[in-house]
Amino acid sequence: MIDLTDQPIYNSRDSRYKTPYGAVPSGTQVRFTLRPGRVEGFSRATLSARFESRGDQIESLPMLWSGLELDRDLFQGSLDTGDYVGLVWYSFLLERLDGGRQELGPYQLTVYQAEEVPSWFGEGMTYQIFPDRFLRSRVPDPAGMVGGRWVHQDWEELPEWRPDQRGEIRNRDFFGGDLLGVMEKLDYLKGLGVETLYFNPIFEASENHRYGTADYDKIDPMLGSNQDFSRLCDEAHRRGMRVMLDGVFNHTGYVSRYFNGDGFYPDVGASQSWDSPYRPWFNFIQWPKKYESWWGIYSLPAVNESCPSYRDFIFAGENSVVRRWLRAGADGWRLDVADELPDDFVAGIHQAARAEKPDALVIGEVWEDGSTKVAYGVRRKHILGGHCDGLMNYPLRNAILAFFRGGGGEHFVSAMETIRENYPPSAFYSAMNSLGTHDTPRILTLLGAGGEYRDQSRDWRAHFRLSPKQRRRGKDLLRAAALLLFCFPGSPTVYYGDEAGMEGFEDPFNRQTYPWGREDRELVDWFRALGALRRDHPALRRGDIRYVAGQGPLLAFTRSAAGETILCACNAGDGPAAMELGFPRELTPLLGRAHVDPGEEGPTLTIPPLSGAAFLVHEG
Known part of the structure; x- marks a missing residue:
């Protein structure tokens, strides 16, 4: 017998109240059941649904009394989603004969466009590589390369973090990690259980992070050649691994073939001539010196994503950037700052990727709940179908950190059940789940030190190292947090060197060189065991939770x-x-x-x- 004495009137996560569970494909009839106590004396119930993407159109439906269950009245009704795609905000009104009323809600219902999403990404382990800092096959000579870069001779030095004589941090110091170095370690990565290699940007760029692209057609020469990239993909595929590239399409570099702010390239860039074919790609406030840039950073001029020639170059053309690099061996794209790209631009990338390679995947960088994300005043369509197949799961990272800092298991469950309820199943299972990335402090440092220590000087954070006691605690917590990560739905993603015990606060201290020969073997062995656990058990690859x-x-x-x-x-x-x-x-x-x-x-x-x-x- 079911005990209903402590049951709520409505619970969106319980099949006795709502079916199907969570987000639904367009065309689904969603059935709702209210269970108010008989003693409350409710005689009438109404469902009100606001269809956000239809100009907030409201549909009201009566919910019919359908009988009793112990001491509970049952009111039931169904909502037909028809051809709608978007969010529905629904609520309930219960009324008594004496005029008393009770309102419940609003609740979120995500209605998405059903599509076939490749399953390979969410099933296995992903490894994120920051190319300049993973492994170099030789000490490179930067002469003649774009950006006036210089190379650390000592692999173990700190990255340069202090402003130069002009007061700028220009990120022109390189260590020379390259694609041949990655190829040298493919067997190591395979042994870890890695099934997808995710690379931070690898195209030619003046800065060591390469997020200000200078030439989308060319692998950065310090990393190797276009042929080296294809060979790397071939070797990865031969070992059963896929390759995902970082697509930085919201902005280019000030030093680039397209903007050409310093005149390095022979092409006539947007900043050099009003008649440049690239000038419409950028939004000039006052040509040529004032222009829109990413977060106001002058070295990253923002592009005009509505420009037809830019769209043709990035995704619409037969030889577009998206298609050409998939043809060269890549298997998918991670879209940098996806929520700053127009929805139809993301949809164009998705369409081009699938046209070139039917099982190509598109992952978006979004830091919040991707179903409710609003950017530039617009509710985004990231995971409603035909856009991103999955997102970077920063909400999971936040929940894991909060839990292991004493936040309580109940808060973890609540946060993650909200995501599971709001996301289409394919997006939930195709999430990129990380404990740390190139944009966050090293997870071992966070867990061991207990925080980011922003109140300390940057010099202090640059040279900080965990004490033996802090490191022991950090390692214990990291082992547990990583176990949770590898057992959770979505692709467990390891930022290079986290498995080796690397430390460091924010950029660039979280982007130091991999400590080859100085790895924490205890942690490496733990991550290798986690990789095998994920690889060998179907329940962890695609099971329910x-x-x-x-x-x-x-x-x-x-x-x-x-x-x-x-x-x-x-x-x-x-x-x-x-x-x-x-x-x-x-x-x-x-x-x-x-x-x-x-x-x-x-x-x-x-x-x-x-x-x-x-x-x-x-x-x-």
């Missing part, structure tokens, strides 16, 4: 698929924590440490502090 515990320092969930169930359990507290599972099943340890005490009602787990463990669940 069900939360078993989420309160205080405890968090546990199961993933199930293909007749297999995996349990992941974490303890963020400073002392051991016990958890009664409440189901009569046997557990086989897979990874991590936890004591299992079999009981008549089901096993009890005792998880050591700051740790996590994974188990194979056997039916009792």
Whole structure:
């Protein structure tokens, strides 16, 4: 018998109240059920739905009384989504005969355009490489290269972080990491369990991060040649790995073939002549010196994404940037600042990528809930179909950090169930899940030091290193956080060197060179075990997720698929924590440490502090 005494009137995440669960494809009929207490005396219920993408059109529907369930009245109604795509904000009104009223909502319903999304990305592990800092096959000579760059002779030096004589941080110091260096380590990456290589920008650019593209047609010569890139893709494919490129299409470099602010290129750039074919690509406020730029950074002039010739160059033409590099061997694109690109521009990239390679993937950089993201006053269509296949999952990173800083398992569950409910399943399972990226402090430093220490001087942060006690705590938390990451739906993504114990606060301290020969072997072995766990278990590659515990320092969930169930359990507290599972099943340890005490009602787990463990669940 179902006990309804403590049940709410409505719960959008419970199939007894709403079916189907979460986001729905266009054309779906969504069924709603309200369960008010009989003693409340409600005699009438109405569903009100606001279709945001139809100019906030409102549709009101009566919900019919359909009987009793114990001490609860049941009111039911269905909403036909028809051909609509977008967000629906729905609410309920309950009324009594005496005029009393109760309103519930509004709640979000995401209605998306159904499409086939390649599954390869979300199933396996991704490894993010910042190309200049991974491995160099030789010390390069920068003579003749764009940007007036210079090269550190010592691989282990700090990146340059101080302003130059003009008071600028120009990012012109390079270490010389290259594509041949990556090829040299493909077997190492394969051994980690890597299935996708995600590269930060690799096209010619004057700055070491290469986010100010100078030439989209050319691999940066310090990295190698266009042929080297194709060979790298061939070698990766031969090992069962895919390659994802960083598409920086919102802005170019001030030093570039297109803007040519310093006159390096023989082409007539937009800043040199009003008649330049590239001039319409940019938004000049007062030609040639005043122009729109990304976040006001003069070295990154913003492009005019509505310009037909720019669109043709990036995605619309047969030999466009998007198509040509997929043809050269890439398997997908990660779109830098995707929420600053117009929706139809992103849709054009998606269409071009699929036309060139049917299983090509497009991932967008969005830092918030991608279903509700508003940029430049417009609700974005990122994951509504035909745009981004998945997004960088910064909400998951925030939830993991909050949990392991004492935020409570219940808050993690609430935050992640909101994302699961709001996202189409394909987007939820194709998310790029990271603990750290090139835009965040190193995860080991954050967990070990307990914060970003922005109140300290930049010089202090440049030279900061964890104490032995901080590093031990950071490693314990990183092992547990990484276990959670590898067990969660979406692609577990490791920022180069996190598996080797690299430290560092914000850019550029989070972009130091990989410590070859000085890796933390304990962490490397842990990540290798995580990679094998993810690779070998179907339940972790594509299984559903069900939360078993989420309160205080405890968090546990199961993933199930293909007749297999995996349990992941974490303890963020400073002392051991016990958890009664409440189901009569046997557990086989897979990874991590936890004591299992079999009981008549089901096993009890005792998880050591700051740790996590994974188990194979056997039916009792």
